[in-house]
Amino acid sequence: MKAQIVYDKPCRIRFRCGSNAFTKELERSIHKLVMSNTWAIACEAHYENGGILIRYKEGHRAEAVKLVRNLRGSDLAPVSDNQYDTEEIDRTFKSDLAKLVMQRYIRKAILPAPIGAALIVYSGLKYIAKGVSALFDGKLTVEVLDGASISACLIQKNYNTAGTVMFLLSVSGLLEDYTRARTRAALTDSLAIKADQVWLAGKDADTLIPMSQLQVDDCIRVRTGSVIPVDGQITEGEAYINEASMTGEPLAVMKSAGASVFAGTVVEEGSVVIKVRKLSSDTKISKIIELIDNSENLKAGVQSKAERLADSIVPYSFLAFGLTLLFTRNVTKAVSVLMVDYSCAIKLSTPIAVISAIKEAADDDVTVKGGKYLEEYALADSIVFDKTGTLTNAEPVLEKVIALGDYSEAETLKIAACLEEHFPHSVARAIVKGAADRDIDHAEEHAEVQYIVAHGISTTLHGKRAIIGSRHFVCEDEGIEITDEQQAEIDEKSGACSVVYLAVGDKLTGALCISDPPRPEAEEAVKQLKEAGITNIVMLTGDSAKAAEITAQKLGISDFRAQVLPEDKHRYVQQLKEHGHRVIMVGDGINDAPALAAANVSVAMSDASDIAKETADITVRGADLTQLAAIRQLSEKLMHRINSNYRFILLFNSVLLLSGAFGLLQPSASALLHNASTMAICAKSMTPLEDKKRKKKNK
Secondary structure, rough: OOOOEEEEEEEEEEEEEEOOOHHHHHHHHHHHHHHHOOOEEEEEOOOOOOEEEEEEOOOOOOHHHHHHOOOOOOHOOOHHHHEEEEEHHHHHHHHHHHHHHHHHHHHHHHHHHHHHHHHHHHHHHHHHHHHHHHOOOOOEEEEEEEEHHHHHHHHHHHHHHHHHHHHHHHHEEEEEEEHHHHHHHHHHHHHHHOEEEEEOOOOEEEOOHHHHOOOOOEEEEOOOOEEEEEEEEEEEEEEEEHHHHHHOOOOEEEOOOOOOOEEOEEEEEEEEEEEEEEOHHHHHHHHHHHHHHHHOOOHHHHHHHHHHHHHHHHHHHHHHHHHHHHHHHHHHHHHHHOOOOOOHHHHHHHHHHHHHHHHHHHHOOEEEEEEEHHHHHHHEEEEEHHHHHHEEOOOEEEEEEOOOOOOHHHHHHHHHHHOOOOOOOOHHHHHHHHHHHHHOOOOOEEEOOEOOOEEEEEEEEEEEEEEEEEEHHHHHEEEEEEOOHHHHHHHHHHHHOEEEEEEEEEEEEEEEEEEOEEEHHHHHHHHHHHHHOOOOEEOOOOOHHHHHHHHHHOOOOOEEOOOOOHHHHHHHHHHHHHOOEEEEEEOOHHHHHHHHOOEEEEEEEEEOHHHHHOOOOOOEEEOOOOHHHHHHHHHHHHHHHHHHHHHHHHHHHHHHHHHHHOOOOOHHHHHHHHHHHHHHHHHHOOOOOOOOHHHHHHH
């Protein structure tokens, strides 16, 4: 690709390739290609003039130049890159805002007064039409007041004031469109299955094809380490599939022919052929993205309240206008009253404050799907935690080995590791790692290992049958006797751990205690939440009551529920709400989805399943639970700012209204002060809620 360097500074270079070098569809292809290099920091591509701007790490200018010079438009294929969508939305917003400002001030500076006035009259007609339409519908809304204010200015030939009012209204509409587009793009990027190509299974050989060519009923092969990109059914092979993205559980599940699989799950070990049932555009995750895209219910309640308040003030504005005209017989004084529009400041400052808070949260690695969730978070008095994967890391470790019968602890662990080393699930890894940490060589001669799905493992070791797994598998399925004395010893020593049972030669040999320890910061997070005003903190878990009690005590949680099912979690959250509580639910998997949906506001951590992330209203992209308290502080400060804005707007504009009614202010002065105060309150609403220097110091 012929590229001319038009800007060349350290770590920043801009190329101009010409207007026909590539199409708009290939902008994101170039972006993705550049960003696939470790030296690339940022890239922008613009098809209009063939411009490519690259920011690179120091010392990598030659690589950037070489890449662009070797680009060929014919070699670039359109790709889906949601991160590029987000950047494009940001650029478009900045461009549109700049155009509004330029149109406003360039027209005033360049155009003759008659032409400028004519353009303002033309632009004002659409606002007047909206107001008239609302009146015909029997509604006295802010649109009516906007239309009346602009009409009054035009009638008095006060074109400058009319232009200012319309400029502010245009900025408000632009902000609303930007927020909706930005939110959807961010959500789509976090939820989408990022697979551009798949292996189409054939009789003689597999063929690599683009995802766009895949059809329903095609068969694709997915191997170890790959993400399953579609919903479908296994037709050949078997594999351990990590379904944490669907279930939230850390254990991989063996699946073979006939089993259903879902997009977003991962093949940990093995290879399977999958018959496509639903394409990526029609999977469960994609449907949720579509629902989010179509949702109009993401506004904060306080934002909706602001709009209703603005509408409710409209009749009083007209009443004040009429009374002033009636008692003073002075049109100028009456118009001065009409120029004081509470709605502009209220309708602009509230969404700006919410948008700024959401952006501030995003800068701190917290994704908030809508303003109303920050409001609910600020008002909540209860928080409910799922234990596994939320308060813990879902990374099991071997805590203890309990030897029973004729085997020592070392021998028991050696046999267990020998059996478990063949399987990649997390409990097996914990046992194998536990043996390695204790310098136990677990090489043993045994027959082929058989895995019984969801139960355990069996084999033949030194001529004896050896089995390892759950109590149900060992005792009930395999008929191994566990005496009351043995069970009592296991219960006493296992504490808060889960137990894996080992039997050799039809006798219980030992038990292995597996723990899933709390996150290091979990105790501090609980403490901070209490200090932040969360009075009711609850832990829900499927563990035994004893294990749950020990974990709760470690973390300083006084209320917990053990051995709960997904429907129990949902029921408990509903009960809290019925008793007047406002509930935050923090969960990590599809098993938490009912409870997440039932809560007033739901949260997922970065290492939660994809399904938990798309179900949750707020996602913490880091792995620090103390962020939950930080979100509380941010949300409370947002509510305080909005309420203080209300008070200022009502007080200041009421003073203006009275000043206009008593003839202390002319319409032009009234409009100027009103618009100046509106811009000032909006500027204040855009400032950070948190002290960045203090936050850095605390970190």
